[in-house]
Amino acid sequence: MxxxxxxxxxxxxxxxxxxxxxxxxxxxxxxxxxxxxxxxEAVYETENQNAFHPLRPNIPPDEPVREHAAFYSPTAVTNALQELHAALETMQTEYFSLWLGKWTTAIDWTAAVMGTHVSATLSSLSHSLTYTMPGTFDKTRKLDVEAQMIENEINKYFSHIITYYFGEDHFAIRNQAYDDILWVVLGWLESVQFIDSHSDSHYPPSGENGDGEWYARQFIPAFAHRARVFYELAEKGWDWRLCGGGLTWNPRLLPYKNAITNELFISASIDMYLYFPGDDNCSPFLGAKDQAHPDWKRLHAQEQRDPAACPDGTPASPTYDPIYLANAINGYDWLKNVGMTNDQGLYVDGFHIKDYYRNHSKTECDDRNEMVYTYNQGVILSGLRGLWEATGNITYLEDGHELIRNVIHATGWTDTDIAPTVSLTTPSKHENPARNPYLFPVPAGGWAGLGAHGILTELCDPFGTCSQNGHTFKGIFFHHLTTFCTPLPLVPVRRGKTFGASPATGKLHHQSCNEYAPWVVHNAQAALKTRDSKGKFGTWWGAEADPDARRKAEWPPEANPLIPGDAFDYRNSLSDVSDPGTGEEFIFQPLSPRNVHITSDLNDRGRGRTVETQGGGVAVVRAMWEFLRRYEGGDDL
Structure with a gap:
């Protein structure tokens, strides 16, 4: 003892x-x-809703202080990546049915967008770690273990993309409006890009470490074929007579030349030029359900390409087809000059031809719908990025940066100075001028045109009246913003067909996108705070930041004071409405009264949390990770 x-x-x-x-x-x-x-240092924990701490508290003494710059720690980047893994897992676990091959609660076009988000996220996960397959799979080597985990996750969710290819109701979408059709084109071309990039990055072309081909390459012809079929269906909607050009929204209704349909056409056209791998299938794919349609033979004959185009196996549609490039150029020329932007430099919804249903001889677009949606500011960004690469015309990039800056200012963002314009040819013009308080007046804590408190917001968000359409919009914006800010190639991807940037232009583009990083992080943090106990994102990201949130939630939905004059919100409605410009009736499923009242969680109102709101969360968190990852290099490319 x-x-x-x-x-x-x-x-x-x-x-x-x-x-x-x-x-x-x-x-x-x-x-x-x-x-x-x-x-x-903060670490990621699934149950911890506030684990993300992006701002580094101390600036290194040897680093120059810039008022418009933010500083981020390596932990911030790691946490952002973990949040992206979690957001994708929740979307696929909670909303995707593997045996049906679809997101069962999505509508046709929003499902196509969800597929796009999955493929884009897998691209981000793919380049989150450098590794070669098959690797050694030595459990004592951390890199091998991490590579195997990422590869397993990518294969798991890519299998969802494969089943969605067969689960997608492609015949139904072919009979819908042209914008619905074009979402399909963008989705499958995104998948093609992902397959190419993942295979090139992680499967060497030859040698002892691999056979040079990821198994997913076998699906490229099928994905490319569907993209081509749907693109050709939408291409028929362009005409030069009405409104001097543009793609009509819906061929079965009175003419409506709207922003989203034409932005989709521009982005889809340039993607077809840059990424479409060709298609040696001369006939549209028709499934058993399609052939059961009473009019399928006529539709098949209408879509059938000339059989002479493929007698010897020559692709029915070649890569880098100049027709696609011409369509994109013509589409943007029309969109830029038709007068589709308001005083804040934001795209409004579109143009009717006044009284066209009485007088078909009228051709001028003279009745503008002033409604502003977030996705109308986003889809064009990837189109402008592609147009630059295909033409070398820097104006396309400058137009994109100006639009992004207009959007940021229209959310009431004042935390960092962001100049209203940027020149990619004159470095001195790139520097931020002293803030002009009269240039972008923002009411204190008030609505700034497309949000408040620096958070991107749909006009229907505060009221809980967003339809499934509206639930999808913000995620679409951040997806295309991320694409636009991808670093510019310094050498052409295909000489004679594409262009590379000069080092100066590439650096200025990179610096401009760096300026947006704090705003992107701010929005992602706001979105993360809307998650419930299952990790599901809500749609009103700014609810917690707005001290008047509950007061706004009590406003009568039919008297939304944020909607500008001469604006018609046909994308979100509580009941059946009729468009005064076209006379068309829009039928929406009315919200149940029990879902309209205010609850303890403002994101439970209306349709609550949906696969579309989750897709928005995936897109904005992915944007955060990509911007932070690129931000680590500072001013270096």
């Missing part, structure tokens, strides 16, 4: 000596100018 007491006394003495040594070591570090660690 005596020995045991003596042992305990010695143990306590040793512990006291150890604590004294640690205290002395800490004081010595501080006396030498080294700051003692004050707080453990």
């Amino acid at each position: 005596r020995n045991w007491v003596a042992f305990n006394e010695r143990l306590w003495l040793d512990m006291l000596l150890l604590l004294g040594f640690l205290a002395f070591f800490t004081l010595a570090r501080e006396s030498n100018g080294e700051a003692a660690p004050t707080e453990r």
Whole structure:
């Protein structure tokens, strides 16, 4: 017993000596100018809704201070990536039915957008780590373990993309409006890009480490074929007579030349030029359900390409087809000059031809719907990025940066100075001028045109009246913003067909996108705060930041004071409405009264959390990770 007491006394003495040594070591570090660690770095935990801490508290003393710059820690980038993994897992676990091959609660076009988000997210996960397959799979090597985990996750969710290809109701979408059709084109071309990039990055062309081909390449012809079929269906909607050009929204209704349909046509056209791999299938794919349609033979004959186009296996539609490029150029020329933007530089919804249903000889677009949606500011961005790469015309990039800056200012963002315009040819013009308080007046805490408190917001968000359409919009914006800010290639991807940027232009584009990073992070943080206990995102990201949120939620939905004059919100409605410009009736499923009332969680109102709101969360968190990842390099490319 005596020995045991003596042992305990010695143990306590040793512990006291150890604590004294640690205290002395800490004081010595501080006396030498080294700051003692004050707080453990944040780590990601699924149940912790506030684990993300992006701002680095201390700026290094040798780093110049810039008012418009933000600084981020490596932990911020890591946490953003973990949040992206979690957001994607929730979307696919909670909303995707593998055996049906679809998001069962989505509508046709929003499902196509969800497919786009999955493929884009897999691209981000793919380049989150450098590795070569098959690798050694040595559990003692951290890189091999991480690579296997990422590869398994990518294969898991790519299998969802494969099943969605067969689960997509492609015949129904072929009979819908042209914008619905074009979402399909963008979705499958996104999948083609992902397959190419993942295979090129992780499967070497030859040698002992691999056979040079990821198994997913076998699906490229099928994906490309569907993209081509749907593109050709939409292409028929362009005409030069009405409104001097543009793609009509819906061929079965009175003419409506709207922003989203034409932006989709521009982006789809340039994607077909840059990424379409060709198609040696001369006939549209018709499934058993399609052939059961009473009019399928006529539709098949209408869509059938000339059989002479493929007698010897020549692709029915070649890569880098100049027709696609011409369509994109003509589409943007028309959109830019038709007068589709308001005083804030934001795209409004579109143009009717006044009284056309009485007088078909009228051709001028003279009845503009002033409604502003977030996705109308987004889809064009990827189109402008592609137009630059296909033509080398820097004006396309400058137009894109100007639109992004207009959007940021229209959310009431004042935390960092962002100049209203940027020149990619004159470095001196790129520097931020002194803020002009009269240039972009923002009411304190008030609505700024497309949001408040720096958070992108749909006009229906505060009222809980967003339809499934409206639930999808913000995610679409952030997806295309991320595409636009992808670093410019410094050498042409295909000489004679595409262009590369000069080092100066590439650097200025990169610096401009760096300026948007704090705003992107701010929006992603706001979106993350809307998650419920299952990790599902809500749609009103700004609810927590708005001190008047509950008061706004009590406003009568039919008297939304944020909707501008001469605006008709046909995308979101509580009941059946009729468009005064076309006379068309829009039928929406009315919201149940029990879902309209205010609850403890403002994001439970209306349709609550949906696969579309989750897709928005995936897109904005992906944007955060991509912007932070690129931001790490500072001014270096």
